Amino acid sequence: MQQLMFIVISAVTLISAALVVTTRSLFRSALWLILTFFGIAGLFILLHAEFLAIAQILIYVGAISTLIIFAIMLSRGVMDPNARRFNDQWGLVAGFAAVFFVLLTAIMTRVPWQTTMAPAPMAAEAIQLLGRELVTPYAIPFEVASVLLVVAMIGAIIVARERES
Amino acid sequence: MFDYIRNFFVNLGTSWTNWLNSFLPEPAVTVVNFLVIGIILVMMPVIATLTLTWMERKVIGRIQNRIGPNRVGPWGIFQAIADAVKMLVKEDIVPDGADRPVFNLAPILIAAGAALLWAVIPFGRGMVGADLNIGVIYLVAVGSITTVAVIMAGWASNNKFALIGAFRVVAQLLSYEVPMILSIAAVALIAGTMSTMGVVEAQQVPFALLMPVAFIAYFVAGSAEVGRAPFDLLEADSEIVAGYFVEYSGLKFGWFYIAEYGNLFAISAIATTLFLGGWRGPFSHEVPALGPLYFIIKTILVVFLLMWIRGTWPRFRIDQMLGFAWKVLVPATLANLLWVAVILKLPVPQLVQWVLMLGGNLLIIFIAATMLGRAAKRYAEAHNLNPASSAV
Amino acid sequence: MSLFTNPVPLTWFLIVSAALFCIGAFGALARRNAVGVLMGVELMLNAVNINLIAFWRYVGVAQMTGQVFAIFVITVAAAEAAVGLALIISIYRQRNTVIVEEIDTMKG
Numbered sequence: 001m002q003q004l005m006f007i008v009i010s011a012v013t014l015i016s017a018a019l020v021v022t023t024r025s026l027f028r029s030a031l032w033l034i035l036t037f038f039g040i041a042g043l044f045i046l047l048h049a050e051f052l053a054i055a056q057i058l059i060y061v062g063a064i065s066t067l068i069i070f071a072i073m074l075s076r077g078v079m080d081p082n083a084r085r086f087n088d089q090w091g092l093v094a095g096f097a098a099v100f101f102v103l104l105t106a107i108m109t110r111v112p113w114q115t116t117m118a119p120a121p122m123a124a125e126a127i128q129l130l131g132r133e134l135v136t137p138y139a140i141p142f143e144v145a146s147v148l149l150v151v152a153m154i155g156a157i158i159v160a161r162e163r164e165s
Numbered sequence: 166m167f168d169y170i171r172n173f174f175v176n177l178g179t180s181w182t183n184w185l186n187s188f189l190p191e192p193a194v195t196v197v198n199f200l201v202i203g204i205i206l207v208m209m210p211v212i213a214t215l216t217l218t219w220m221e222r223k224v225i226g227r228i229q230n231r232i233g234p235n236r237v238g239p240w241g242i243f244q245a246i247a248d249a250v251k252m253l254v255k256e257d258i259v260p261d262g263a264d265r266p267v268f269n270l271a272p273i274l275i276a277a278g279a280a281l282l283w284a285v286i287p288f289g290r291g292m293v294g295a296d297l298n299i300g301v302i303y304l305v306a307v308g309s310i311t312t313v314a315v316i317m318a319g320w321a322s323n324n325k326f327a328l329i330g331a332f333r334v335v336a337q338l339l340s341y342e343v344p345m346i347l348s349i350a351a352v353a354l355i356a357g358t359m360s361t362m363g364v365v366e367a368q369q370v371p372f373a374l375l376m377p378v379a380f381i382a383y384f385v386a387g388s389a390e391v392g393r394a395p396f397d398l399l400e401a402d403s404e405i406v407a408g409y410f411v412e413y414s415g416l417k418f419g420w421f422y423i424a425e426y427g428n429l430f431a432i433s434a435i436a437t438t439l440f441l442g443g444w445r446g447p448f449s450h451e452v453p454a455l456g457p458l459y460f461i462i463k464t465i466l467v468v469f470l471l472m473w474i475r476g477t478w479p480r481f482r483i484d485q486m487l488g489f490a491w492k493v494l495v496p497a498t499l500a501n502l503l504w505v506a507v508i509l510k511l512p513v514p515q516l517v518q519w520v521l522m523l524g525g526n527l528l529i530i531f532i533a534a535t536m537l538g539r540a541a542k543r544y545a546e547a548h549n550l551n552p553a554s555s556a557v
Numbered sequence: 558m559s560l561f562t563n564p565v566p567l568t569w570f571l572i573v574s575a576a577l578f579c580i581g582a583f584g585a586l587a588r589r590n591a592v593g594v595l596m597g598v599e600l601m602l603n604a605v606n607i608n609l610i611a612f613w614r615y616v617g618v619a620q621m622t623g624q625v626f627a628i629f630v631i632t633v634a635a636a637e638a639a640v641g642l643a644l645i646i647s648i649y650r651q652r653n654t655v656i657v658e659e660i661d662t663m664k665g
Binding site (some may be wrong): 025027030031034050051054055058060062065066069070073107124127132 | 246265267297298299302303305306307308309312313316317320328331332335336339342358359
Binding site for chain 1 (some may be wrong): 599
């Protein structure tokens, strides 16, 4: 059952990801991106990371995709529907990406991973554990991340602000 | 017999499962039960639409000194059904130049978002679709599906009013999500859990009494999330016709309608669950069958409050609305969250903690109200308005 | 019927994540529209997240390190999206284009 679900979910994820980078209409691309994010959330649930799955939907679908769609709508004036999707080096890039994928797969299937199929902690305990680790050993990265968010927010406001001339 | 009635709903479930077990194998019973629960939960927005549209028209009618619907059936209670039939037989129009697949998908998605919310709402002890331990974040996350669906509808309609409506939705939903999450975080902090069942169990005192700030913020943010007056800028008919769903007709328009009332009911149910004690009430521990009754009564009261506001409040302007979220609600809920976190760490009896929380909250409300009043006065002076006629 | 009973091997997750990463890299390098480039980058970051969570589940389930790092990646991705889109909108306002090749003032 697990394997079947994995195959279905990852097929959805990968196909929609491929459509994200190839669809002509950017708006549709963004919609495929949302489906990809849902697929990734599904993979997280298969991996027993329920909190991450919900955070994924909340942040990627709820915030980042919405921002991307907003940017697409704001810059739609210059979007020629028949404009070229890719730049001149796309063939080279596609080859490079394919080679890189084959390389990664070759490495990953050859490494003897020391996997333990220890049962995942109960979701409720996992969330408590996660919260505790975030504020004890990872307290400084956590604070740095919040500073980063504040800086990014202020920066985004200043950069995108319309200047009155 | 009395024992059966006392815990009627849970016992009914047990009897049903036992009856299924008598002729079905175990996995099939689980599947059937999931399907039945799923269908009941998916029906919730439809039921909400059929009942709440009638209630809303009656309530608003009374507020505006009218009678409201009174032709179809006694007191007009079948008005919603008549409307539904009318909607079903209308022509389904897709505008020229519309992005067809997206245009058709949007109403389905928005209705799905409204239905998904019900999965984690506890109607009574042990009566919840799925007791997720991340239930309260799930509620917020599902809300983002609505945002996406609205944008899809606005974009695919190929209509400038629809697009402006969608723009407004993005701004509104993103801004009001922040105070909503902050108020929900305070609830999770006190309850010590994020499961909706756990939150109800933890409410010896309804959290609305401990944290009025969080409750008010949730209430305001909730009505903004579902786009109801005074936050109905996304469909402000006098400005942008009907906003993002202006091009929809027939059954597709019906889906938006169902989603709107489903979300209204769901937001009220969530407010009840998180802040008003959910299914708790007198004797609800001795007689668990009373739980759903209390739950529905409280929810309907919240719905009534929202209708009352809709009937009496003028619409906000978009900059006022966003300013209110960022300059009033976010600081207030942040202050509340910090205050609650500090109080919970104080080594004092629980009663003292409760009193301190309430006191701090009242202080926050006082400060916010004073500053709002001053801002309103400054605004009135700057624009030469008579303060008596311009209550903000 | 091994498809129904066996657990998913770690390698499968790694391969999916590698594929997602390469798709994202292709999008980031080949798209002409700046928003499209940003979407490619988001896909790459998500691929990293799948890897982190998969290794957490299969190798270090006792500690939450994998999940903590995934949260940091999501945070950085959110910051990156906000700043990136702000830049795109700013460039659009000043130069009236969002095509990456046409934004070449820095070219010597």
